[in-house]
Amino acid sequence: MKLTLNVWRQESPDSGGRFETYKLNDVSEDMSFLEMLDVLNQQLIEDNNEPVQFDHDCREGICGSCGLMINGQAHGPQASTATCQLHMRQYADGDTITIEPWRASGFPVIKDLVVNRSAFDRIIEAGGYISVPTGSASDANLTPVKKEVADEAFDAAACIGCGACVAACPNGAAQLFTSAKVSQLNMLPQGQPEKSARTRDMVDTMEAYFGSCTNIGECTAACPKDISLDHIARMNRDYLKAQFSKRS
Amino acid sequence: MSILDSRSPEGALAQKWTEHKFDMKLVNPANKRKYEIIVVGTGLAGASAAATFGELGYNVKCFTFHDSPRRAHSIAAQGGINAAKNYHGDGDSVYRLFYDTIKGGDYRGRESNTYRLAEVSNNIIDQAVAQGVPFAREYGGLLDNRSFGGAQVSRTFYARGQTGQQLLLGAYQALARQIHDNTVEMHIRTEMLDLVVKDGVAAGIVTRDLLTGEIRSHSAHAVVLATGGYSNAYYLSTNAMACNATAVWRAHRKGAFFANPCYTQIHPTAIPSSDEFQSKLTLMSESLRNDGRIWVPKNADDTGKVAAEIPESDRDYYLERKYPSFGNLVPRDVASRNAKTVVDQGLGVGPLNNGVYLDFADAIERLGQDKIAERYGNLFDMYERITGENPYQQPMRIFPAPHYTMGGLWVDYELQTTIPGLFAIGEANFSDHGANRLGASALMQGLSDGYFVLPYTIGNYLAPKLGDQPVPVDDPSFVDTEIAAKENINRYLAVKGTRSVDWFHRELGKIMWDYCGMERNRTGLEKALSEIPALRAEFESDVRVLGSAHTLNQSVEKVNRVADFFELGQLMCQDALMREESCGGHFREEHQTAEGEALRDDENFAFVGAWEYTGDPAAAKLNKEDLEFDDVELTTRSYK
Numbered sequence: 017m018k019l020t021l022n023v024w025r026q027e028s029p030d031s032g033g034r035f036e037t038y039k040l041n042d043v044s045e046d047m048s049f050l051e052m053l054d055v056l057n058q059q060l061i062e063d064n065n066e067p068v069q070f071d072h073d074c075r076e077g078i079c080g081s082c083g084l085m086i087n088g089q090a091h092g093p094q095a096s097t098a099t100c101q102l103h104m105r106q107y108a109d110g111d112t113i114t115i116e117p118w119r120a121s122g123f124p125v126i127k128d129l130v131v132n133r134s135a136f137d138r139i140i141e142a143g144g145y146i147s148v149p150t151g152s153a154s155d156a157n158l159t160p161v162k163k164e165v166a167d168e169a170f171d172a173a174a175c176i177g178c179g180a181c182v183a184a185c186p187n188g189a190a191q192l193f194t195s196a197k198v199s200q201l202n203m204l205p206q207g208q209p210e211k212s213a214r215t216r217d218m219v220d221t222m223e224a225y226f227g228s229c230t231n232i233g234e235c236t237a238a239c240p241k242d243i244s245l246d247h248i249a250r251m252n253r254d255y256l257k258a259q260f261s262k263r264s
Numbered sequence: 265m266s267i268l269d270s271r272s273p274e275g276a277l278a279q280k281w282t283e284h285k286f287d288m289k290l291v292n293p294a295n296k297r298k299y300e301i302i303v304v305g306t307g308l309a310g311a312s313a314a315a316t317f318g319e320l321g322y323n324v325k326c327f328t329f330h331d332s333p334r335r336a337h338s339i340a341a342q343g344g345i346n347a348a349k350n351y352h353g354d355g356d357s358v359y360r361l362f363y364d365t366i367k368g369g370d371y372r373g374r375e376s377n378t379y380r381l382a383e384v385s386n387n388i389i390d391q392a393v394a395q396g397v398p399f400a401r402e403y404g405g406l407l408d409n410r411s412f413g414g415a416q417v418s419r420t421f422y423a424r425g426q427t428g429q430q431l432l433l434g435a436y437q438a439l440a441r442q443i444h445d446n447t448v449e450m451h452i453r454t455e456m457l458d459l460v461v462k463d464g465v466a467a468g469i470v471t472r473d474l475l476t477g478e479i480r481s482h483s484a485h486a487v488v489l490a491t492g493g494y495s496n497a498y499y500l501s502t503n504a505m506a507c508n509a510t511a512v513w514r515a516h517r518k519g520a521f522f523a524n525p526c527y528t529q530i531h532p533t534a535i536p537s538s539d540e541f542q543s544k545l546t547l548m549s550e551s552l553r554n555d556g557r558i559w560v561p562k563n564a565d566d567t568g569k570v571a572a573e574i575p576e577s578d579r580d581y582y583l584e585r586k587y588p589s590f591g592n593l594v595p596r597d598v599a600s601r602n603a604k605t606v607v608d609q610g611l612g613v614g615p616l617n618n619g620v621y622l623d624f625a626d627a628i629e630r631l632g633q634d635k636i637a638e639r640y641g642n643l644f645d646m647y648e649r650i651t652g653e654n655p656y657q658q659p660m661r662i663f664p665a666p667h668y669t670m671g672g673l674w675v676d677y678e679l680q681t682t683i684p685g686l687f688a689i690g691e692a693n694f695s696d697h698g699a700n701r702l703g704a705s706a707l708m709q710g711l712s713d714g715y716f717v718l719p720y721t722i723g724n725y726l727a728p729k730l731g732d733q734p735v736p737v738d739d740p741s742f743v744d745t746e747i748a749a750k751e752n753i754n755r756y757l758a759v760k761g762t763r764s765v766d767w768f769h770r771e772l773g774k775i776m777w778d779y780c781g782m783e784r785n786r787t788g789l790e791k792a793l794s795e796i797p798a799l800r801a802e803f804e805s806d807v808r809v810l811g812s813a814h815t816l817n818q819s820v821e822k823v824n825r826v827a828d829f830f831e832l833g834q835l836m837c838q839d840a841l842m843r844e845e846s847c848g849g850h851f852r853e854e855h856q857t858a859e860g861e862a863l864r865d866d867e868n869f870a871f872v873g874a875w876e877y878t879g880d881p882a883a884a885k886l887n888k889e890d891l892e893f894d895d896v897e898l899t900t901r902s903y904k
Contacts, residue, residue, distance in 0.1 A: 051543050153393065167398075
């Protein structure tokens with residue numbers, strides 16, 4: 017198929033950006049979206065133009081590196097699918113596709129389609145863990161965990177940290193990302209001792225970088241791993257409770 | 265040629281590690297902060313090691329080329345992690361896990377390391393559960409297990425099809441806690457370009473900031489490489505796009521021996537490639553072989569038919585037929601080679617006739633679609649997204665793909681390379697899997713090395729150095745290495761040739777796959793050894809790298825990595841040519857039984873081949889570590 021691409025090009029964080037239009041003449045429907053961009057880059061290199069920079073790595077939807085706004089949708093049109101798993105059979109001959117980086121004040125653009133998502137690491141560093149030094153654990157079966165709880169904790173833990181939730185949110189809020197980790201750890205028996213401090217510290221750090229949640233729900237719609245809004249509710253509840261608990 | 269000493273402790277196999285832990289020197293808690301340790305890589309091995317060093321009180325500098333430590337490729341491991349918990353009372357034990365692993369590796373692994381791996385496997389599960397890793401559980405709330413290839417007990421712990429993700433996030437979170445506590449200084453988007461060695465001892469590394477292009481030196485008392493494997497030498501593999509061998513290869517050029525480079529694992533269950541633009545191959549977890557049945561049509565005429573239209577009598581469930589006791593759960597090397605055999609016979613299925621069926625119809629009938637969805641739902645969804653076919657309704661198509669490399673930097677029992685002060689852990693070393701790795705053992709080894717082995721052994725190296733300062737970064741050893749790294753990049757930018765880096769990588773990959781892939785022979789390997797240097801020469805004079813080295817430039821990143829793959833590819837072929845036997849993932853056509861199974865030569869090849877860099881990639885020098893088996897008897901592996 018033939019495609020027209022409008023791709024955001026930006027030299028550096030401080031420089032202005034612009035859309036460039038490129039034509040591709042021979043795209044196969046079995047290609048992944050990123051393989052289509054590989055073809056574009058190959059063509060650019062042949063024409064002595066600098067290739068488009070974009071983050072990507074595993075190309076199987078799990079590392080969370082890739083993330084593009086495709087025709088205004090985070091990760092494109094297919095539900096529950098990261099950009100790297102999107103395939104060109106979703107498009108038709110003659111389509112025009114607009115490709116942009118994540119747009120959010122918490123994710124400054126670095127170059128072309130690459131953004132800085134380090135704020136996510138700051139949130140995890142603030143408390144997204146259970147403090148258990150290596151070697152101090154007791155036997156794994158000593159603490160049974162209800163299957164339903166383990167399953168729900170897994171659903172939250174499936175987050176890949178891609179940032180689509182923030183990019184899709186009109187407020188640029190990171191509640192879905194933060195709550196997925198808060199919820200996973202707060203739900204498990206192992207996570208109880210640090211529950212209040214974790215919730216408070218992670219939420220406070222989140223608010224230093226990102227916008228506020230107004231319960232729109234675009235985040236969960238864009239999420240490639242179907243993280244549920246329920247986790248945000250749980251985080252809010254735990255945050256409120258934490259206000260009444262002593263600082264530990 | 266010299267003979268290498270593994271420095272495995274004396275004594276009974278089951279006591280070696282316990283006694284050695286007592287014999288090793290300790291660094292007292294107050295003195296640990298006087299030491300600097302560099303950890304390169306943040307996968308399971310690197311993140312777990314860096315976090316543990318930080319907890320112990322060492323000063324750690326940790327490096328990743330990703331934008332976050334959480335993106336390392338361990339995250340993509342699907343199936344599970346082995347441990348000898350025997351929670352199901354089906355006869356498992358540390359010894360059985362050790363035995364299965366050494367046998368699965370076709371008796372080309374080191375007994376003492378492999379035993380230690382099995383021994384600490386249980387600690388890993390305890391640690392991960394305490395971190396909040398959401399492993400699958402039964403209704404009673406206890407941990408669930410599944411079985412995996414090469415074992416007859418159920419010992420694999422799993423978190424749906426995302427076990428690697430959950431274990432890596434556990435290690436990443438432990439690392440994040442240390443970053444927050446300032447014991448670990450994290451350097452993201454920073455790639456190691458070279459190792460610095462002074463007076464024969466590892467002194468630090470030279471890195472490139474991938475955003476600014478800045479070349480910088482970092483010194484330390486010890487350097488740990490946890491940089492993964494080299495399957496991307498084949499270009500198409502299940503590895504992530506950026507996985508590369510530069511760190512280990514540069515260390516090799518500086519004196520670290522490279523062991524068993526020809527031991528590569530071709531995983532039996534990846535999605536076959538669909539066209540020439542294919543950039544990587546996607547794995548479908550081996551755990552699928554628990555419930556899926558592998559078959560091809562008996563007649564080549566049926567390969568174009570819809571699977572459902574081929575009656576049972578016209579299907580060949582070739583693994584069940586040839587290996588009745590292990591069936592579809594034979595080890596990876598056996599499953600892969602058999603798939604290649606039937607495809608080569610013209611029985612391959614799919615539009616390009618390049619796959620075999622992995623069929624869940626029986627399992628769905630037996631257990632119901634819901635149960636299958638619960639076990640493998642995310643894998644089935646992934647398959648459908650990639651191929652456009654629904655595996656609940658028609659069988660998956662699969663074909664082997666390069667996946668894991670058992671070879672790597674040679675290390676002794678303490679995981680130290682031949683350069684004092686340089687350690688290699690996880691897939692980057694060679695030590696635990698012999699010539700073939702069993703499923704669910706890579707996660708086990710990465711975390712074993714990082715959490716439970718190196719934190720002990722590194723103390724033994726560091727203790728006598730109390731009071732020594734790291735080599736200053738303005739020392740000529742650092743300055744010269746920085747200059748060489750810059751010149752290397754500038755040289756490639758100046759070529760201004762006609763072909764992209766990717767084009768050369770793809771061409772190299774074809775040579776490697778054709779001649780050093782699932783089956784190897786002398787003629788092919790010799791051909792590869794003449795074609796690789798020719799392609800390399802073309803690369804040096806015709807590669808096109810556009811843009812500047814002082815900004816984010818992915819072509820600059822790639823050109824360094826591909827240059828190193830050329831040399832490593834050459835060594836892989838040399839090693840494969842030297843090893844005149846078939847073992848595990850290394851199958852030489854000249855050495856097979858009448859039934860087409862691998863034929864080992866224990867008399868002449870029960871050794872680790874550890875190569876030494878001489879300055880000329882074509883003239884690497886072979887050193888040997890003799891493999892001694894005190895506890896197991898070398899038998900021909902049989903899975904029949």
